[in-house]
Amino acid sequence: MSDCHLGSWSNHPDMRDYSVLAFEKAINRCIEEKVAFVLIAGDMFDTSMPGIDVLKKTAEILSKLKEENIPVYVVPGSHDYSPTGKTMLAVFEKAGILTDVYKYEERDGKIFLKFTVDRRTGTKITGVMGRRGSLEVKQFQNIDKGVENEPGTKIFVFHAGLAEVRPESMKDMLAVRTEDLPKNFSYYASGHVHKQYFDAERNIAFPGELFPTSFDEMEGYSGSFLVADVEDGKVRKVEKRDARLFGVVNISIDVTGKSSTVVENEILRRIADKDFSGNILLLKLSGVIEAGRISDINFNEITVKALENGAIIVKRSTSGVSVKEFEEARIIGSLPVEQLEKGMIEKHAEQLNFPGIADVEDFVLSIMAALAIEKHEDETNATFEERLLSGVKKVVKL
Numbered sequence: 001m002s003d004c005h006l007g008s009w010s011n012h013p014d015m016r017d018y019s020v021l022a023f024e025k026a027i028n029r030c031i032e033e034k035v036a037f038v039l040i041a042g043d044m045f046d047t048s049m050p051g052i053d054v055l056k057k058t059a060e061i062l063s064k065l066k067e068e069n070i071p072v073y074v075v076p077g078s079h080d081y082s083p084t085g086k087t088m089l090a091v092f093e094k095a096g097i098l099t100d101v102y103k104y105e106e107r108d109g110k111i112f113l114k115f116t117v118d119r120r121t122g123t124k125i126t127g128v129m130g131r132r133g134s135l136e137v138k139q140f141q142n143i144d145k146g147v148e149n150e151p152g153t154k155i156f157v158f159h160a161g162l163a164e165v166r167p168e169s170m171k172d173m174l175a176v177r178t179e180d181l182p183k184n185f186s187y188y189a190s191g192h193v194h195k196q197y198f199d200a201e202r203n204i205a206f207p208g209e210l211f212p213t214s215f216d217e218m219e220g221y222s223g224s225f226l227v228a229d230v231e232d233g234k235v236r237k238v239e240k241r242d243a244r245l246f247g248v249v250n251i252s253i254d255v256t257g258k259s260s261t262v263v264e265n266e267i268l269r270r271i272a273d274k275d276f277s278g279n280i281l282l283l284k285l286s287g288v289i290e291a292g293r294i295s296d297i298n299f300n301e302i303t304v305k306a307l308e309n310g311a312i313i314v315k316r317s318t319s320g321v322s323v324k325e326f327e328e329a330r331i332i333g334s335l336p337v338e339q340l341e342k343g344m345i346e347k348h349a350e351q352l353n354f355p356g357i358a359d360v361e362d363f364v365l366s367i368m369a370a371l372a373i374e375k376h377e378d379e380t381n382a383t384f385e386e387r388l389l390s391g392v393k394k395v396v397k398l
Contacts, residue, residue: 003042004043004210042075044058046079048369062092066097074101103116110144136158155187165206198226215282216317219282219284246278256287261292264302294321367392
């Protein structure tokens with residue numbers, strides 16, 4: 001599995017528990033099926049320092065696997081990554097409830113990967129972590145080819161998009177080429193691309209996100225993980241396992257040429273007699289509204305009606321709506337945040353001059369990651385500021 005993003009939706013009280021619940025459902029299924037081990041191909045957490053409640057529940061879930069003697073092998077993802085090296089994955093590894101298989105030595109510009117050997121099956125596992133801004137792509141080109149000659153059943157775990165496995169929104173981002181992957185591995189387990197994909201010829205697998213992290217992903221919610229059956233170093237079959245928690249009902253409305261009152265009445269009419277039991281309702285509005293504003297629509301009344309009809313939660317997206325008189329000032333905001341960040345840095349990199357810094361792009365992304373940490377629930381402002389400053393100092397080596 002990959003892209004669990006435990007702790008996502010932290011600013012949405014009605015959604016914040018679901019990523020952990022989906023993870024628990026998937027792990028319980030793994031225990032029921034008595035899998036040999038679990039691979040998590042990056043972004044287990046939504047941030048390198050999740051909240052204490054998320055950490056406690058995650059530790060409890062992973063402890064179930066330990067009790068069943070089912071090891072967990074992970075690589076950090078672009079969200080798990082911390083430029084200071086202080087991630088909760090390291091704490092969990094120290095506690096003995098998972099193993100980070102991204103272990104290596106770097107010599108003369110080459111990366112010499114080390115194998116972690118699963119005690120029960122003898123499977124040899126290694127991999128490469130994901131980094132913000134797709135900076136991990138450079139590492140693949142520097143992997144020493146000696147890993148290709150290692151005998152036995154081998155699994156390569158990584159967190160990066162492949163050039164041929166990218167949604168349209170990631171087409172302009174750096175991606176790993178299939179030929180850059182080390183050869184002679186039985187199975188390639190990857191993440192980062194929130195899309196399910198399996199190349200049966202080369203055994204390259206992307207399970208997709210375990211739980212959606214955005215409204216757009218929720219529209220096509222298909223949370224799942226993959227179970228691979230490997231025998232004598234050969235993959236016999238790879239099967240999908242459903243980890244969805246609920247169904248989704250999508251209602252899309254084009255507001256073009258309509259007033260806010262007309263739009264509100266249309267929504268109420270479309271949900272009036274619907275049975276939403278056990279489902280989330282997603283309302284998506286788009287177009288140019290003729291009169292009034294979106295804020296004039298009584299979404300509270302709409303939500304109450306939908307909940308009365310059995311909806312678990314009601315979410316709405318109005319980012320595609322513009323008011324007629326301001327249509328010319330509309331800003332296109334459909335690109336992923338990481339892509340926007342990377343594009344801005346690339347655009348201005350030549351103007352930045354940091355003495356002693358060879359890779360400006362890497363440096364700026366590391367500073368941004370250090371500044372992106374969240375305040376812990378019981379942490380004082382002074383302690384948080386000190387921790388934030390400490391992380392930045394480590395990046396700039398002060």
